[in-house]
Amino acid sequence: MATLGAEITAVEPGMVRIEYGHGEGLLQQHGFIHAGVGTSILDSACGYAELSLAPAGADVLTAExxxxxxxxxxxxxxxxxxxxxxxxxxxxxxEGELWADETSLIAKMQATMSIL
Structure with missing residues (x-):
């Protein structure tokens, strides 16, 4: 997440929030943040949310x-x-949601995480 300039800003049992800013290196050809960036951040948020409920010492992988x-x-x-x-x-x-500037819902994710 450091490569994307993202940081975890909230953790509760079963919930995680990750925030990041606009960066020139994150843009696609039309000047918007690339969809892969949002997907990576949402995937990380879902993984950490699951990990917050997993048994001590468990690991998590994305299944889909x-x-x-x-x-x-x-x-x-x-x-x-x-x-x-x-x-x-x-x-x-x-499930995850990606918001821009607190006002615009950009994307929604549904994910299945595997517990190792």
Whole structure:
């Protein structure tokens, strides 16, 4: 996440928030933050949300995810928030949202995380 300039700003059981700013190295050809950046941050947020509920010493891997981009990612500050929907023994389902400048919903993710 350091490469993307992102940092975890909130952690609660089953919930994580990651924030990052606008950076020239994160842009695609039209000047918006690249979709891969938002996807990576949402994936990390879902993984950390699951890890917050996992047994001590457990690791987490992404089993699958789907992202719906609702609008171009333009803004100065971005916030990805994830929430565990259903925690299981081996798989956990999470959802995440990516917001720009606190006002524009950019993307929604649903992810399944695998507990190792």
């Amino acid at each position: 995810f789907k992202v719906n981009f609702l609008r171009p990612a333009k803004g100065e500050r971005f916030k990805a928030t994830s929430q565990v929907l259903k925690a299981g023994k081996m798989l956990t389902v999470c």
